[in-house]
Amino acid sequence: MITIKNVNKSFGDHQVLTDVSLEVPKSNVIALIGPSGAGKSTLIRAINALEPIDNGEVTVDGISIHNKKTDINVARTNIGFVFQSFNLFPFLTALENVTMAPMKVKGLSKEAAEKRGKELLSSLGLADKFDAFPNRLSGGQQQRVAIARALAMDPNVMLFDEPTSALDPEMVTEVLDAIRKLAKDGMTMVVVTHEMGFAKEICDEIVFMAEGKIVERAAPSKFFTNPDTQRAQDFLSKVLNH
């Protein structure tokens, strides 16, 4: 579903991704973990071309994302992206946040978009928040609206860049539950996360990055008990002891 081939990326003379290759089969969920500055955000943002790359190739559903001939706006409708800081549109209600892109990008009628938007918000436990503006919602509610907004485009792939890092601890669960449900429904996903318990529970594979390279890939059961690399062992001993 997602293939990343020999991707390189530098900011100035700082090489942030070095020859990264990865493939994510349909309906798989991949956790991207690693220390700060490893290049996780840069990599996940390269999957929908929010971040340009220097060379290499990324394809999603067979479409070459960084190819000049690809209509990136069409390609992106198939790739939902959820940001750490939600990035909801503050001047629109929760429902309007969700219906804007289906109407303006896919040309859905207002009725159709609202019907779908209400379904999505309701399924994420936000049935009483259709008309609420973002600043009246808790962080967990805002992030669920952001998930509904991405899902409203009916993507085949969902990308999450630290979706719970900006949340108060008591709100982490409600957002993880939403992602868990998507996993159960067979959504293909890449999740950058520091929630190791969550990664272990729902992910098919753990991808560990450090210094712009993929250092280790393993099934969660193996990765968390007996990682092959010293780098991963060091990282785990740091994060699991805190």
Place this chain on the structure above:
Amino acid sequence: MYQYDWSVISRNMDVFIEGALKTLELSAISILLAIPIGIIFGLGRISKNKIIFYISSAYIEIIRGVPLLVLLIWIFYVLGQFFSLGSYWGSIVGLAIFAGAFIAEIVRSGIQGVPKGQMEAARSLGMSHTKAMTYIILPQAFRRVLPPLASQFIMLIKDSSLVSVIAATELTLNAKNLVATSFRSLEVWTFVALVYFIMTFSLSLIIRYFEKRLSRSDA
């Protein structure tokens, strides 16, 4: 000791009213022209197209660096050799070009003040750059630019007094003429100052009222 004689004001009230109305008319037409100029050059100032960027920057920097008085005289006498603008249109063009440069900066900072994540979120949903601008960025920039735009309009009312140098009829020119015939300069200029204050202050009250209403609907 100067003997005040305020009757010059009441006897010439029609001259003041005519002048004040002309001042409002010149300022209103100028700002209406300046807003589209400001939007175009403000967008140009953040354009990725180098040529558009440099043209916009040059316009903004040059106009902001030239005193309005000089600009008006230049337009009237130099441009006036090629286009017969007359003092009425000459002053409107001058004021609009002048205010347009300041509005361009207001528009630019309004757009750049919208957090970067808003454009990214819109693009990630498949919106083109233009759609994201139209439906997500500009509506937010609009709310940010209203207060500085309103101050700009108030400044323009005051600045419009300078067009008297190119003999456009408005409050200040009427007052000058009245002083020349009545020799009551202290009374006339005091009253003129009061009239400008009344115009700008009532305008800022109106603007404050609309700002309150807008922020209330903003939840």
